[in-house]
C-alpha cells in the first residue's frame with residue numbers, strides 16, 4: 651500500500667515537473683521571440699536614425715561644396731587670386747576623395763553656384779538614393795549585427811582608434827562651421843584637428859586598405875583608408891607618408907608622421923571620417939587610444 655502511494659506520488663511529481671518544463675520552454679521561446687522582435691525593431695530604428703543623420707550630413711556637405719564654388723568666384727571678383735586658388739585646391743581635394751570613394755557630387759551643383767538650385771538638387775538626389783536604398787533593402791537581408799561591427803579586430807572593422815598617441819590627441823579645432831584660418835569666412839570644417847606638433851606617429855584607425863596617398867596644395871600629404879561598411883578615414887598635412895595606395899593596413903599601424911604640409915598655421919593632424927564619402931563628426935570614432 652505504502653509502496654503504491656510512493657509510486658503514485660512520484661508519478662504525479664514527474665508529470666508536474668514535465669509540465670513545468672514545457673511551460674518554461676514555451677516561456678523561453680516567447681521571450682526569445684519578443685527579444686528578437688525588439689532587437690529587430692531597435693535595429694530598424696537605429697538604421698533609420700543613422701540614415702536620417704547621414705542625409706543631414708550629406709545636405710551639409712553639398713552646401714559646403716556649393717559654398718566653395720560660390721566663394722571661388724567671389725574671390726576672383728574681389729581680386730584675391732590666392733584665396734581663389736586655395737578654394738580651388740579645396741574643391742580639388744573633395745573631387746579626388748569623391749572619385750576615390752565612389753561618391754557622386756551632383757553635376758548641377760558643380761555647374762550652378764546657386765544655393766536654392768543646389769538645395770533642390772540635393773533633395774532630389776537624396777530621394778533617388780532613398781528609393782535605391784529601399785530597393786536594396788529587400789535584397790540585403792543581413793542579420794543586424796553585421797552593419798555596425800563591434801568586433802574591432804575584424805579584417806575591415808570600423809575606425810575606433812584615435813589616430814595619434816594618447817598624449818598628443820588633443821582636439822584643437824572641432825568638426826563643424828568655423829571661421830576658416832586663411833580665408834576668414836565661416837566655412838564648415840569637415841574633420842577635426844589634433845594639435846599634435848610635428849613628427850608624431852599617425853595610426854591607422856582600423857584595419858583597411860590604403861586607397862589614396864597623395865599631395866594637395868592645401869591639405870598637403872594625405873592618406874585615405876577604406877574600412878568596413880562604407881566608412882573611410884582621412885589623415886592630412888602629414889610630414890611624411892610611409893604607405894602607398896593598395897597597402898593593407900592593420901589597426902594601429904603607423905602610416906606616416908604629423909607635419910604642416912599644405913596650407914596650415916602650424917603642424918597638426920587634420921582627421922576625417924567619411925561614410926560613403928560624406929564627412930561626419932570623427933568625435934564618435936575615437937573610442938580607443940594607444941600610447
Ligand SMILES: [Zn+2]
Nearest residue numbers: 841842843920
Ligand atoms: Zn582641419
